[in-house]
Amino acid sequence: GAGVSQSPRYKVAKRGQDVALRCDPISGHVSLFWYQQALGQGPEFLTYFQNEAQLDKSGLPSDRFFAERPEGSVSTLKIQRTQQEDSAVYLCASSLTGGLGNTIYFGEGSWLTVV
Amino acid sequence: AQSVTQLDSHVSVSEGTPVLLRCNYSSSYSPSLFWYVQHPNKGLQLLLKYTSAATLVKGINGFEAEFKKSETSFHLTKPSAHMSDAAEYFCVVSEDTGGFKTIFGAGTRLFVKA
16 A cells, blocks of 8 residues: 555543554555554654564553564454553554664554543 | 653744754664654655755755764754754654664644744
């Protein structure tokens, strides 16, 4: 596609509910990133894939957060038993290769509100 | 370990006057540095990047930044602000340590007065 596409754009979840956020990276992009952006703050790194391999998941805040990219293209970020502190914008990004300095292209984000 | 400090949370300028958004970084390796802009309810857009080539980097919309290793700084400038420049700006450092972590600063909100 022309850009990084994320769905849903907006999600309201009840506390304790599971949610799944989808990311379609730019076609052919090897690297895929997930970030969490709380209101008024900068994005914080969650995890990074190169093709289907999850090379870095050190930013995932708890074991309730899980990300996958089984075929090296579309990725899903899953949050189990959501809590109010999970409310944030979840940004997906991709880059052509894993090389340092490659431009990272961002989607518009999935806005999650936990009530 | 890498980190990014944006020295001002808010900057206010008048239209037509220069813009300076300050960024300091720390990195154990030779980093790549970026500036991104985020308009309300929009995705992050790359303004410019430094990847160990020329230390003065020109970006889109008249912005530029200078990498100063001795000062560990990567400040963003523009000679003349436009109303459409009002947005949130993020300084970003990225280094390849076997993994590929990208760290954002906390952001600087730029206000442009008519």
